[in-house]
Amino acid sequence: MIMTIHEVSAPPRSDGSALTEASAEEWLRTTLFRPGPRRRAGVELEYVVHTRPGPPRHPHPDELRPARSEAEAQFSFNRFTVEPGGQVELSNTTPAPDIATAIERTAHDLAVLREALARHGLRAVGRGTDPLPSPPRVLIEPRYAAMERYLDRWGPAGRVMMRRTASVQVNVEAATHGRSDTAERWALLHAVGPALAAAFDTSGGERQRTWLALDPARCRPPHLRRGESPPSAYARWALDAPLMVVRRPGPDWSAPPAVSFRTWVRGGVPSLPQPTLDDLAYHLTTLFPPVRARGHLEVRYLDAQPARWWRVPAAVVPALLDDDRAAAATGAAGERVASLEDPWTRAATVGLADPVLCAAARGLLEAAAESLDRAGHRDLAALTADYLSCRPVDPTPQEAEPC
Template identity: 40%
Template sequence: MTFGRLADLQPHLPASSDLLDVHAAAQYVSDTCLSDTPVGRVGLEVEAHCYSLNEPTRRPSWEEITDTIATIPTLSGGSTITVEPGGAVELSGLPMVGAAAAIASMRTDRALVQSMFARRGLGLVLLGGDPLRRPKRVNPGFRYSAMEEFFTNSGSGVAGELMMTSTASIQVNLEAGPRARWPERVRLAHALGPTMVAISANSPMLAGRFRGYCSSRQWVWSELDDARCGPFPELLGQDPTCDWARYALWAPVMLVQCNNNQGAMPVIGRVPFAEWADGRVLLGGRPPTTADLRYHLTTLFPPVRPRSWLEIRYLDSMPDDMWPAVVFTVATLLDDPHAASIAAEATEPVATAWDRAARVGLADRRLYEAANTCVRTAACRAPAELQQSMQRLTWLVEQGRSPANDFSDQAVAYGIATAITKMAREEG
């Protein structure tokens, strides 16, 4: 999902082949990470695990998934379809004016894609983690095989494999907003994180067992390198563009693109991009270019990622009766000034409680209180077409429950495979 071509937003960018030193790299990142724009447009990305309806323990092959995608006509909402490393199917929507429009468009596209997959005996299930199958990569892309090798060599192979093949999210993309509001807006986007993790938690199981977390997806991300996947940083300064530049340049380089553009080479050992840019290390036998820096930025996965707009990346994938309300809540709390003020005060006590939110969710008293305040604030601003979803979300939060509780109940009552099949046939 993009909010416009980067070249249009930043016409002064250097050519991608320009060699960089560390100062030019920092300037590039600082200049391009946020765009001075009004708030209002919203884009969505929705990931769903793909299962065989008749054999839910089997992971559908790359050919099965891509052959099915080839039968789907152009989606009326403009969403594009891509496949994650483990076979999860992602819909990336066009930006729309307002959350309600983005939600309506994604609902329409998802319903059609779900029905087309069902015709091929496949189901798309909205869960934050795959509760049934062991991790396995099916996407043969060069980038993903190189990422696999990188994680193995860096000592985080298990978490890396789970992240790539067994987790799924719903991503909310929002405009960066006016420059004068960037510090408070980026700070609030982070501060909302633990509360929204607790609300959206929907991955109590991974690979056939309970992991002791409401959001095992968030736990998996926390097991990866904090310099690549953690907030940037926990305590933000007054200029988020400088914070992001500092984070990006000290994050270790994961992959270096081959000169023939036919793949990527994993970096063995820990090499911050700054050390490559200042000449202390040569990767691929050469200094970095602007193209290398752009590629490096795509390998950073913090919970909030600036890409000219803001990517909100900390939500678990959730059922169709819930994700519209959660998306509307996030967009409202960030884009509506009065709602943002309420949310900032409500979430301040739990602004860094990422692990607590992933582990116990709304069972934590402070997260429960923040969640209820945030959801009530959004609910009173929801349009008629979202009332049913907002009522469902409000009730769950008041009960101190998340989708993880519902799935756990179904898994215990019916067994994991039956619960998955039931969800696959009902969603969409």
């Protein structure tokens, strides 16, 4: 069975039998990087929600609930979820044949959501981090309490991430049918990540700095050893990542400190039963690298965008991967970014004021616009060119449209 975009968000079927280390590694390698049709894609949008009119504040969950019910009843293509700080998320329920279709479907349901929010005195704010002070955590499930306790070890960044951040996430195939391009796609997405993060920064770098301040064992990219493939590296990294949450009866899902999933599967946690495949799948949901493998590749390093501009990062990522000419330009931009010392930190602290990141970002957006035009997505190509001309070097947060 071919694992398609979003299908891996559901837990795998399991008979409840315990895993072995070898079976865990094999399942990770063969499940998280599946081939699919070239150009198939998906989009996920997160937004902070504020009240309107008057001075903005965070709505109480009871204020958000009727707007959510109205919107969900009219959605055609997306599901609606709420994040720990009350942020809302739209995600495609099925993959689209191309990014233009994914964007069209998302735009339809986003309009429904915005109208429902407006009827109840609310608005969706397209910013990478919430400009208001941190709200209380609105999700009280054991998962989020355990996550918060774990992330508090890294200071306030964990609560900022959970309660105040929002993003545009783009989902692309990990590999395409008939081609052995997993390593190339994985490398390209990481190589240009700092430049794209800077190009679409709407939080003054705060969202990126927040992720960089958190547990590097689960929030930094997996390191590929010499000769190692992305599936093997990701499997190794996932098993070596510390446990954050362990599901069990009762309200406390805290994990034993400093215990990796590999230690657990080896039988090194006497207080816990041997893990199952379902436990491994759940562990994967607590890993937050810039690009997450889920059968497809989930690009997570892009800030939420104001107004219509979310379409641009959503279109740019697949345009750079699924067009051979654009992929060549992407590789060249990645080489420029690699010349920087710690480019992720540079993107979060200096952004497009760095000449190397700025030149790389400009080259990437130009290549993406040309790729979109060649694919017949002329509206998206024009919008990408508009974004490039409106915001060539501007690392400041954007509340209104750039132009």
